[in-house]
Amino acid sequence: MALPATMTAVGLSKTGPSFDVIEEFKFPVPTPSPTQIPIKACSPGRVHWAGVNFSDTQKIQGTWPLPLPPFPFTLGIECLGTIVALPTDKAVLSDEEYTVRRFAVGSKVVSWSAGMTSAGTFAEYLVAEWSDVFPVPDGIPDRTAVASFVPGCTAVPLATEAYNVQPGDTVLVHTVAGSVGLAFAQLAKARGATVIGTTSTRAKAAFAAQSGVDHVIVYKEEDVAARVLELTGGLGVHAIFDGVGKDTFQTDLACIRAKGTIVWLGFASGPVEPFAPHITASKAVKYLFASSIAYTGDKKAGREYVAEVFRLVASGALKPVVHGEYPLSAAGVREAEQAMAEGRTSGKYLVKVAAD
Ligand SMILES: NC(=O)c1ccc[n+]([C@@H]2O[C@H](COP(=O)([O-])OP(=O)(O)OC[C@H]3O[C@@H](n4cnc5c(N)ncnc54)[C@H](OP(=O)(O)O)[C@@H]3O)[C@@H](O)[C@H]2O)c1
CATH class of the missing domain: 3.40.50.720 (NAD(P)-binding Rossmann-like Domain)
Structure with a gap:
């Protein structure tokens, strides 16, 4: 499937402290390298979600004590979406760890941007290294999967x-x-x-x-x-x-x-x-x-930890609670991030990326 030229994304071209710095961008859809997997934010009948995290509020307010990616960058750390295309790199395709994940175009996955790259998940498309992409087992609802990840x-x-x-x-x-x-x-x-x-x-x-x-x-x-x-x-x-x-x-x-x-x-x-x-x-x-x-960065350990999280969710030991859903827009993200920064939130907050 051909990727479109541009996508909607929400992020920053400068830091606050005001949450008014949150902007809606039309960014070019990133081109995947041979080792990367493009993830479609939304597909008909399947909604894509991104998670809201406290660290983003610190990046917005300018209080994040670690280096930021170059401006402008997209906010958002994790997402749930569907695979648009598979890597083409031969070494990746024959990697045992890659094979075990059984990736397929159209399959449902979670991924993270590690929070430190410009490819945040408050966007319609994400291009991620294959090792940062994890299959979602059948039977775990989308919101539960992204909220527990x-x-x-x-x-x-x-x-x-x-x-x-x-x-x-x-x-x-x-x-x-x-x-x-x-x-x-x-x-x-x-x-x-x-x-x-x-x-x-x-x-x-x-x-x-x-x-x-x-x-x-x-x-x-x-x-x-x-x-x-x-x-x-x-x-x-x-x-x-x-x-x-x-x-x-x-x-x-x-x-x-x-x-x-x-x-x-x-x-x-x-x-x-x-x-x-x-x-x-x-x-x-x-x-x-x-x-x-530090623990999930290794590709095998990362895959095993993600699988363990989904096992704990399936067993009922982990029960993520979603207390808020916001649209992928500057206003939606602003409202979510401000509530979180002010300590008004509990449970998990999600950004819902509109279906195309
Ligand atoms: N190490 C990692 O890999 C990792 C990964 C994800 C998240 N985290 C960290 O885990 C923590 C919780 O993350 P979360 O996304 O689940 O956020 P969260 O707990 O939903 O929100 C942050 C909470 O921090 C409390 N808080 C205490 N002092 C605060 C202050 N001065 N200003 C604002 N809030 C204050 C508030 O809770 P109360 O009302 O209960 O005080 C607030 O609701 C954050 O520090 C985050 O950076 C670490």
Whole structure:
């Protein structure tokens, strides 16, 4: 199938802080290289979705602490779509890992742009390296597949390789009402751990509790460290999964158990200030800042983690909750991203790309 010359995409040609910088572009449809797969955003009868992520709000506002792609670039990290054409590179076609994925034109896949390239997913077409494209098993609805993809592919590897959550553990999950926090909480529950979560409001706390979190602390009303110590008999938690960063650092130090692990996975409040590791010598705490890419970037490991996420979804252990859908337009993306930046969201938010 021939690709059209241009497509609608939503992104930035400069950063904010105002969300008015979000623009709708007519971009040329990218030409795939011999190793890439073009993914059609929408096809008749099959809707394509892209996910909204907190890191995009930081890119829009100019607070993302890592380098941005060159302007103008498209926002959006993950998508669900259909394959338009297959790679032509002979080495790719004979790669065992490629063969195992059983790609076919028209088949349903999820993919990510790794968030750092100009090829974001708030667009009608995405061209992705074949190794970043993963088949969606039959029986997983489109919205569930796209809503579980990034949260699951963050929670599963980090709660396995950064700290391996075990039955009987007690873990603390910040941003527990968000899509990523909820995936950590549900996975830890499925592994037999007790989950303590934090969030800003009672409404978000009620949502997290309904979603299975054992103890939810509203951090604007309660002293989190004191409450965690109370819930753990003064011992603290075995591990902390922290997407907040700067504002939760002191709390984490106060309520991590001796020989516990603090896993930073984001910086919603800004990066943690430099500190001297010896301050936790008496507890022998382990720390790491982990991006999911560190675990899923390898093509075999990535495919296996994605398959594991979909298995957990199929088993009911991971239950992504979609709380908002927005159109692929500057206004739609602006509304979604602003709500997320202001902490007004819970669960997952999606951008629906209009059918052509
Ligand atoms: N390491 C990785 O590979 C990876 C992958 C995906 C996402 N992440 C990170 O995981 C975290 C959660 O991502 P998400 O997309 O699911 O977002 P989210 O949790 O839906 O939204 C971010 C949440 O952060 C909380 N927050 C705390 N301090 C904040 C502040 N100063 N400003 C704004 N919000 C603040 C708010 O929740 P409360 O109301 O509960 O405070 C807000 O809802 C983010 O830090 C993200 O960058 C990491």
